[in-house]
Structures are given as structure tokens and as C-alpha cells.
Amino acid sequence: MTPKQQHAFDKSAFKASMTQHLTQLGRTPETAEMRDWYLALGRALAEHTTSDLVATENDLAIKQAKSVNYLSLEFLIGRLTGNNLISMGLYDEIAAVVSEFGFGLTDLLEQERDPSLGNGGLGRLAACFMDSLAAQQYPAVGYGLHYEYGLFRQSFKDGAQQEAPDAWREPEGYPWEVVRPDLAQTVGFYGHVAVIEENGHTRREWVPSLHIQAMPWDLPIVGYQSNTVYPLRLWEGRALTPFALDAFNDGDYTRAQQAAIDAGNLTKVLYPNDNHDAGKTLRLMQQYFHSAASVGDILRRHLDAGHPLAALPDYETIQLNDTHPTIAIPELMRVLLDEHHLSWDDAWSISSQTFAYTNHTLLPEALETWSESLMANLLPRHMEIIFEINHRFLQDVAAKWPGDVRKQQVLSVIDDQGERMVRMANLCVIGSYAVNGVAALHSELVKRDLFPEFDALYPGRIQNVTNGITPRRWLKFCNPDLSALISEKIGDQWPAHLEQLEQIAQYADDKAFQKAFMAVKKRNKQRLADWVKTHLDITLNTDAIFDVQIKRLHEYKRQHLNLLHVISLYHRLIHEPNFDMTPRVVFFAAKAAPGYALAKSIIFAINKVAETINNDPRVGDKLKVVFIPDYRVSMAEIIIPAADVSEQISMAGKEASGTGNMKMALNGALTIGTMDGANVEIREEVGDDNIYIFGLDVEGVNALREKGYHPDHEYHQQPLLKASLDSLLDDTFTPGHPGLLRPVFDSVMASGDPYLCLADFADYVRAHNQIDSDYRDSTLWAHKAILNTALVGKFSSDRSIRDYVTNIWQLKAVKR
Ligand code: 26M
Incomplete structure (x- = not known):
């Protein structure tokens, strides 16, 4: 317990309070199920926060x-439950209480919607x-x-x-x-x-x-x-x-x-x-x-x-x-x-x-x-x-x-x-x-x-x-192993002073630290892989690059550019006998507004491409595509600590900031991104060697528009791009039903590719190839990943505030 904490924690009183709340739910410790225990815990804790809320409200100094x-x-x-336990400094105490009742705290917390x-x-x-x-x-x-x-x-x-x-x-x-x-x-x-x-x-x-x-x-x-x-x-x-x-x-x-x-x-x-x-x-x-x-x-x-x-x-x-x-x-x-x-x-x-x-x-x-x-x-x-x-x-x-x-x-x-x-x-x-x-x-x-x-x-x-983002939820709570590793090196004050993470930079080439850092990443990848196995029945290789794009589905965010890259990898695996690649799992998670037809078409296309690739024995475990349904904060808390690569690929000038970019960099992922939103500032902090920047910048976008953009020129000049796009029209991904993915094809051809996917495709592929080769050098990758965690302290929402x-x-x- 921290010295700052006001109320000393009275374990037996708290246990009595939880039992009392069980009674109000019509249960006894003998008949209560996991959900009852979660509710009892939440209500018992809420009693404390509510009284502190009212006390804060009546605080004369605040009124003045x-x-x-x-x-x-x-x-x-x-x-709220897990995060509030961290803020109250009671996480370990409550974990002990809950285990005395015969439960694991993390299982209980999973009950919360x-x-x-x-x-x-x-x-x-x-x-x-x-x-x-x-x-x-x-x-x-x-x-x-x-x-x-x-x-x-x-x-x-x-x-x-x-x-x-x-x-x-x-x-x-x-x-x-x-x-x-x-x-x-x-x-x-x-x-x-x-x-x-x-x-x-x-x-x-x-x-x-x-x-x-x-x-x-x-x-x-x-x-x-x-x-x-x-x-x-x-x-x-x-x-x-x-x-x-x-x-x-x-x-x-x-x-x-x-x-x-x-x-x-x-x-x-x-x-x-x-x-x-x-x-x-x-x-x-x-x-x-x-x-x-x-x-x-x-x-x-x-x-x-x-x-x-x-x-x-x-x-x-x-x-x-x-x-x-x-x-x-x-x-x-x-x-x-x-x-x-x-x-x-x-x-x-x-x-x-x-x-x-x-x-x-x-x-x-x-x-x-x-x-x-x-x-x-x-x-x-x-x-x-x-x-x-x-x-x-x-x-x-x-x-x-x-x-x-x-x-x-x-x-x-x-x-x-x-x-x-x-x-x-x-x-x-x-x-x-x-x-x-x-x-x-x-x-x-x-x-x-x-x-x-x-x-x-x-x-x-x-x-x-x-x-900015809160380092409490987006590092301390969601990535406890990395948090412990950081605290071992620099003490435990960083969640309130995120700029202190900079001290981690001195360990970027320390072999033992690299090993520990990448072992944490591996465990987080395993946790995500387990989730995927349980919920989607897809088996993943945790040695693969975990390549992650998680955000609302929108044309300007260009999930379909990512999809074209995935298709191009599949194409090469099938058609180029000498093509080799570092194994990869490409994760998507995104909700489309119910009335946004093209966004829904892109989701459908990603799912169809995933189905085909994941079930093609020629691919083996070189490439897997996973669309995680129902993206939400609690899902982000599992995905983000497991990311190796963070996709931030909006057309330059369109993403006001982005905040997922900050969350993934903080958890040791490398960004592949355009010069858009806060990517620009992430690059300033981590340095050019520790981020993969590609594509047109705002001036480039404007210049291209000025001169006249013709996506069909790109289509005819780039064979890999053409092959990838054409596979949206035949039945490669929708066996027996050619044309089902045409809306995605049309969005970048007939509709003029308003967000310049085809213009940025070649440079995007180049950047991904660089990632593919850098990842094979595990020392180099660990160095870059550590520096990402170390150098993004600026993006604490404490600084924004x-x-x-x-x-x-x-x-x-x-x-x-
Ligand atoms: C508008 C009208 C009717 C109903 C809903 C809306 C509406 C709701 C949410 C419009 C926009 C909404 O959100 C926009 C948004 O999330 N923008 C993002 O804001 C982040 C925080 O600043 C930035 O990081 C993102 O770049 C930006 O896209």
C-alpha cells in the first residue's frame, strides 16, 4: 500500500461488506456465482469512492x-473496477481478499461489461x-x-x-x-x-x-x-x-x-x-x-x-x-x-x-x-x-x-x-x-x-x-509484466511521471534487459493467441510478427490499403517459388457505422480474405489474418500489449491525431505510418530509425491532386498491385461467387481512390519489407521496441492536461 493512501485498508471489514452485498443480491458465499462476486466487489468498492466523491464535492477549497x-x-x-483498484492502490489487497473467497481477481474482473x-x-x-x-x-x-x-x-x-x-x-x-x-x-x-x-x-x-x-x-x-x-x-x-x-x-x-x-x-x-x-x-x-x-x-x-x-x-x-x-x-x-x-x-x-x-x-x-x-x-x-x-x-x-x-x-x-x-x-x-x-x-x-x-x-x-493517453490504464493496468520490468529498473513513480521512462533508453542495448523485454512481449502475444484460440478457433504462431490495425473503420484510415498488402503477400506466397517472408499475423479490429455501406464492404472483404488465407495449406503459418469482433476498450487492453507493429496509415492530413498510435508505441510496438496526426510527433520523439514512415505527406497529397491523380495508371504500372486488386474481382476469396468484393475494388478504381491507397501502395510495401527484414534481427528489433517505450513519455494525457x-x-x- 502506498504511503499516500488515506484510508488504511481493513480486510475483514471489506470481506464483511462483500458478503453483505451478496446478501442484497439474494446469495450467500455458498450459492454465489462469479458474476455475484464481481457485483459484490464492485458495490463494496463503490461505497468508498462514492463517499470520496461527495467529500470532494463538498470540499471548500475546491468550491473556491x-x-x-x-x-x-x-x-x-x-x-472501471480494475482501473479504480489501481488508482486506489488496492489491487494486491483485493486480489488477496478475492482469493480467500476462492476466486482469481482477473477472472472476476472479466465479468464486467x-x-x-x-x-x-x-x-x-x-x-x-x-x-x-x-x-x-x-x-x-x-x-x-x-x-x-x-x-x-x-x-x-x-x-x-x-x-x-x-x-x-x-x-x-x-x-x-x-x-x-x-x-x-x-x-x-x-x-x-x-x-x-x-x-x-x-x-x-x-x-x-x-x-x-x-x-x-x-x-x-x-x-x-x-x-x-x-x-x-x-x-x-x-x-x-x-x-x-x-x-x-x-x-x-x-x-x-x-x-x-x-x-x-x-x-x-x-x-x-x-x-x-x-x-x-x-x-x-x-x-x-x-x-x-x-x-x-x-x-x-x-x-x-x-x-x-x-x-x-x-x-x-x-x-x-x-x-x-x-x-x-x-x-x-x-x-x-x-x-x-x-x-x-x-x-x-x-x-x-x-x-x-x-x-x-x-x-x-x-x-x-x-x-x-x-x-x-x-x-x-x-x-x-x-x-x-x-x-x-x-x-x-x-x-x-x-x-x-x-x-x-x-x-x-x-x-x-x-x-x-x-x-x-x-x-x-x-x-x-x-x-x-x-x-x-x-x-x-x-x-x-x-x-x-x-x-x-x-x-x-x-x-x-x-x-495523450493515460499511462495507468494503457500501461500499468493492461501490461502488468512490462510495468513490473520497468519499475525494477527505474522505480515505480513513472505512472504519474511518464517522462521518467526515458531512463529505460540506457538499457536498449543491454542484452539481459532486451531478453526480459521481449519475453514480456512474447507472454502478451501468447495471452492474445489464447484469446483467439478460445474465441475464434484460430491457432497462431507467437514467433510471427503481430501486425495490428485497431480503430473505427473509415476509408480515410485505409484499412483497405492494409488489406491490399495482405493480399499481395498471399499472392507472392502462392505465385513466387522463391518468396520467403517472416511469419506474420495481421490483426484487424474495427466497427463500421451501421449506415456506412463501403465500411461494411471492407469488413466483409477482410473476413473473406482471412478465411481463404487461413485455410490455404500452401500458406502454412507464414501468414494469418485475424479480424477480432466487437472491438472495445477491454479488447484493446489485450491486443495493445501484444502488438509488434502498429498500423497508422491514414492519408496524410486526415487523421487529426490518433491515440492508438501512442498506446501501441508505449507498449513497445513499432509504428508503420504516414506523416499524419500525432505520428509526426511520435517520429520526433523516437527518431527516424525507430519508426517506419511511408507515403505522401500533406504537401505530396496536395501536389498530386493539383497535377491530377489517376489510380488506373498505378494499377497498370504496378503488377503486384494489379494482381492483388484483380483477385477482388474473381472468386479467389469468395469461391463460387465472383464479384462479392467488387465494392472495395470500385472504391479505388471507379470511384477514383479518394484516399490515394494506390498512390501509397508501393512505398507501403517497401516499408513492410523493411519491417520483415528488421524483425529477423531480434537484437535490432528489441533495441527499437525498447526505445519506443522509453521515448513516448510526452504522450501521457497528464502532459496534455x-x-x-x-x-x-x-x-x-x-x-x-
Ligand atoms: C457526429 C454527428 C452525429 C453523431 C455522431 C457524430 C460524431 C461522433 C464522434 C462525430 C465524430 C465523432 O468522433 C470523431 C473522433 O473520434 N475523432 C477523433 O478524435 C481523436 C481524439 O482527438 C483523434 O485522435 C482522431 O484522430 C479523430 O479522428
């Missing part, structure tokens, strides 16, 4: 300090940031939505993706959450704006026609060795009263229930889109519900602590995780104007010093816009406020660039080419005191390509904060 409010529609937290309350990188980043805020004791509240169903569960039927609902709390409820009815809010929708005459002047006030209750559920974010527990507050939509009594009394039973049905649908399910704006009304309702409940709670905390409204920016900052919670800006304005009767200038001064916005994408199809008529119907008063914000803003634009109509058009919050649309990103930039991109390259492109006029209008507002604190939020840590 400035807090960050992290607003995000997604928090992809993953399982992942709370998959996010799609991918953006949601996982929010979870890592909450961990780092609590670890470093920067006062924070995370605000999200309490989805009844998280991201869909994925399975394959004949190779095609199937989606099933993710009932993550079923059937007993999630042990770590606690409902807070005393903190419920009420959120309005629809209705009209009333004009009220009051002692000589008029004011405007929204009269909603629908009200829904926002019920908060708190999850404890336990700071690593810090005794600090911050809330992740998730709002659930509920009917205000289960029945509209008047309607019920009128005998209109159905109408009475309608409100309850509407409210129950609001937070029913997470939208499964990633980097794509769907434009659905229910999604806008979710966004407003989230914003209004959160702004209401922030103001409640501020006023309850006795602070004046005008001092809001001194005590609270609100970070918008992408544009999804943008509507919080006009909501705060509405409350200040219509409920607290502030002047426009006073309200705007408060609001625009409170909000900051993080941009996570340059993809045009992901930039949110909402139809003005939809918004005016759902949120009539907010639409008026947005018009007023825009009107005043356009006056500033006209003052800066007199007579420049084009500038007015691109900067306006309203896009009036066609159906009038509200541009959420523009509203964010105008209404925030800071805007940031998520990696150095991305932030430069935000300034140069996405918002050049805003950058000119507000110099310095657009900044960079490079993303300190960047936000220093350059944007201006917070002070409050030690408890």
Missing part, C-alpha cells in the same frame, strides 16, 4: 478554486482526460449522457457485420454508478418565444411546450494515488411525471403516455456515427438536453458556492469536446439574458470568457450543420440568440474587412447557399476564448485550411494541444 467542466456527448471509459459510451478516439480521449485531471487534482466535472444502450455490439454472419444492442447495465445495474435525484434538472423543448412587457421595456422569454427531466448518474473518476474523486455526471432523460394527470383524467390514456415515451427515447442510444454528421432531430435533442442540464448544473454549483454571476469565468471554464455541445453557448446566453436579466454585453462578456472548443476533425462530412428551420422549431429562443450573435459578429467582420462579401459569407454562422444551415464550428470559434487542434500538424491545418479567416481575425485564439491548464484553462491543483 476554478474548475473545468468537460462537456462531451461521449465518454468511452471502459471497465464495458460501458461503451463512445464511438472511438474522441470518447476515449475524454475518458483519459478525466483520469489525468483526477490524478493531478485539477478540479473537474465531466458531463455526458447516460445512454441506456452504448455503442452496438458487433458480430459477423458469413463475414458481414451484424449489430446488436449493447445493454451495458443489464440486468442488475452497473455497480459503480449512483443516481443523484436531488441534482435533477428540467429541460424544455419546442414552444414559442413570449414578449413580456415589464415596467416600460419589453423582454423575450422562451415558453417550451415539452419538458423532460434530466436525472444525473455519477460515475466516480478516482485519481491515481490522490484520494480525489471527481464526478463523471451522465444525464438520463425521464418523463417529468409518468403521466400527464390532466390528460389521464380526461381519459386520454395514450396521449398521457406519449410524454413518457418521448422522454424515455431521448437518451436511449448512442449515435454510432464516427466522423460523420447525420443531421437527425433526435440527435439535436440529445445535444441540447446534454447542454442545458450541464449548464444548469454548472450555474447551480457556482451560485451555491456564493459567487456572483459576473465572476463565472473566474471559477468555471467549459471545454466543448468538438461541436457536439455547441448549443451550450446560446443556452448560457439565454439563461443570463432571460432568467438573470443581464444586458447583452454583460452576458456575452461572461459567456465568451467561459467557453473553449476542441476541434477533432477536418473532414468536411463531419463538420456539423443544423437546418435553421429544424432548430427554430425545436429551440426558437436559441435560434434568435444565434442570429443576434451572428449579426454582431458580422459587424466586426465588416469593420475589419470593409466591403468584403466573401469573408462575410465564409465566416457567417449561417450558410445561406441553399437551405439555410447553422454552422456549429463557426459558432464555437466566435463564442470561445480558445480553440485547439489535437496534434501539431492538425492544429496547423486548422489554421491554414479550415479557419484561415478566423485565424486572421483572432490571432492566437487557435492553439495546439497534442492528445497540463498544456490545457497552462495555456487555456488557468487552473490550480487542489490537493486533498
